[in-house]
Amino acid sequence: MTTPGRNRPLKIGIVTVSDRASRGIYEDKGGPAIHHELTRIIANPWEPVARVIPDDIDTIAATLTALVDDEGCDLVVTTGGTGPAPRDVTPEATERVCGKMMPGFGELMRSVSLSVVPTAILSRQTAGIRGTALILNLPGKPSAIHDCLMAVFPAIPYCLDLTGGAWIETDPAVCAAFRPKG
Template identity: 35%
Template sequence: MSVDFGKETSFSAGVLTVSDTRTVETDKSGTHIQALLKENGHQIVHYDVVPDEQKAVGAVIENWLEDEQIDMIIVTGGTGIAPRDITIETVKPMLQKEIPGFGEFFRYLSLTEDIGTKAMLSRAVAGTVKGGKLLFALPGSRGAVDLAVRKLILPEAAHLLHEVRK
């Protein structure tokens, strides 16, 4: 975490997929996030797939928050309204400051560029967490992660990290 994000744009990330049905071998969304980040010169420090269980999700995130190599955590999956969707309930209490514009912009882009009015079901969220890190919680579909990473996370990550570490 010695990078000066005012000048340097490279960052390191942990990517976590929350799913009862996906594995490391079948996880298209988590794999796609990693590919997009690597294509843009960023490093993946950790990657994992865990079931839709608060304790499992929370334990991985808490562990990664202690890793000084990680600048941000991107979680995919479990952000909908189904009874097993627990990602938002798990990550929101961890946020020091929520970035409401992220979820608002994500739903707007999803509405206009991707899935139409189904976008209202997304509870995507982002915010700052301890250690001057960022946390993003995205839906589990490949289209959703592509949209969020390409249109919101990659263009603003360096600026967000600079701001949170002033």
């Protein structure tokens, strides 16, 4: 199968959604944790495009849109804003800008997280497709970022193959991508 994005450079948006981190009151640990995990998982060259923004639905939606439409990101991974607190609106912003929602990603992330902590049921991780890009909402804690990315990343390269996004090759010793044979 020849995928449309096979010869394009891979760009990945990394978005930390946090009022405190965006104001410099709190050190952003989520964005660097995502970057670290992606560096371990992805074997082909890729370019990160990082943003730290406040918990505001319009700002989140505009940032996600700009990363996909203007920056050309094939994958956008967010951290923060997935809980039940009033300012946790990352999933709503993601739904606002995506044409298709991919609920299986959130279901798997919650399932994996529930084996670690019973409060994972409070998390509202989700994913959706905007154009050819996948937008993935992760929790904010670095250890949960690791657990969730390791759970869902095997499906991400094939998802982008199907949408026409850029090619992702993984390091099979860290996280083997699944692509159907034939």
